[in-house]
Amino acid sequence: MKLSCQPFTVHKRVPLTISRGTTAQSTNLWLRLSAEGIEGWGEAAPFSIGTHQQTLEILQADIARLQTALEGFHPFDRQAIEAVVTELSIHSASRAALDVALWDWCGKATGQPVWRLLGLDVERIQPTSVTVGISSPAAAQQRSQDWLQQTSARALKVKLGSPNGLEADQAMFQAIYDHIPASVSLSVDANGGWTLDSAKVMAEWLSDRQVTHLEQPLPVSQNADLANLKQHSPIPVFVDESCFNSSDIPHLANLVDGINIKLMKAGGLSEVLRMIHTAQACGLQVMFGCYSDSSLANGAMAQVSPLARYLDLDSHLNLRDDPFTGLTLANGRLLPPNHPGLGLN
CATH class of the missing domain: 3.30.390.10 (Enolase-like, N-terminal domain)
Incomplete structure (x- = not known):
């Protein structure tokens, strides 16, 4: 080859x-x-x-x-x-x-799509969230509304961990929350931007606003504090930066509720599958995420999306010049093609 x-x-x-x-x-x-x-x-x-x-x-x-x-x-x-x-x-x-x-x-x-080779059921694919980055409350509110108009999204991920502190985080989130339909679920990703005490405060505050889960609240250097946070958090705690591949998962099993699997961290669909099975064996929930990936990488993850509880495969939806086509966004769900392989053009 x-x-x-x-x-x-x-x-x-x-x-x-x-x-x-x-x-x-x-x-x-x-x-x-x-x-x-x-x-x-x-x-x-x-x-x-x-x-x-x-x-x-x-x-x-x-x-x-x-x-x-x-x-x-x-x-x-x-x-x-x-x-x-x-x-x-x-x-x-x-x-x-x-x-x-x-x-x-x-x-x-x-002559088969990857999802069919794996025997998966695409009807089980959950809606993918779309992401609102850190900004002013007004800009965040506008961005969330633009996303909903563009994609008919049913899930929204809000990036927090502002260098301006918790008040800025709360003001931005509240601006989004006040104008989002009840049918749209909300999750939060702090990308390691909080201390343990701040994360405890925000977990309680976000729980009152029906947030489904909290992703990477602490820096990787504070993994040891995750168990303390999990014990006090009323919403599930997930990690992203703290988990690269399947070998990381057993060490996290008693510290968090779930992991975010990304294709680039894992090293391919074969390792993604290992991670899913390892996480499930450890009693952890699974979500998929992405970096600045095009439809090619996100399309690969869409092939195994029936195995994830939460999806955040939206990077290609925010591109002006994605060179690949073939994925379908229907009712907020990112669906892989029925064509052989990844089925992309």
Whole structure:
């Protein structure tokens, strides 16, 4: 099999601000895997969490090494390919691109969508949330209304953890809450922007406003405080930045209520499936998230979405220049195509 990749830049319609900063665009990699006249696609999106950085340059170097190392393999040689990827210490976003391309190739080779190969029921897919970043109360209220008009969303994720403190967080959330239909569910993601005491206060305050769950309230460095927060929080506590892959989950089982799985952190759909099964065995709920991913990466996650309780696969909906098509947003639900593989164009 042969690998090729090319960078592509996507621009957000509305820049997204979280507790760590603002993102307006991203240059991702489109990986194409060719064998027997069939081409499988995958995507690698750069991301950073604290000192953990996967830059475009790092990912391009990964793909260059894989092009040489995997030339003699067939796409069905999954176990052998995984061993090579592990030996080369390939970063998770690059592994994700390769693994998704292998699944896409397999689906196309067998004439089946990935979700059907896995025996999944797309009728079980939950609505995907759309995200409102940190801003002024007026801007947040307008952004939430714009999202609802654009997508008919049934779930909204609100980014909190403002550097201006809890009063700013509460004012912004209240502005959204006062104008959102009761039929739209609300969740909150602080991206590690709170202290333990602040998180306890906000968990109580948000519970009074029917928030479904609270994501990454504390920095990764304060994982030890999660059990204390879980004990006092009236709403479920999820982690994102604190959980990369399946090996992280057992350590979190008694500290939180759920985990956020992202394709780029996990390293591909194969590891996403491992994470889901591990989380379920540990009694944890599962949600899916994304970075500045296009429809290609989010479309891959849509293939396994029937297995998640909460979905936040909205990044491609906020792009002005998404190069891929094929996903359907119906009644707030992101549905994978019925075509072979990922089914994208």
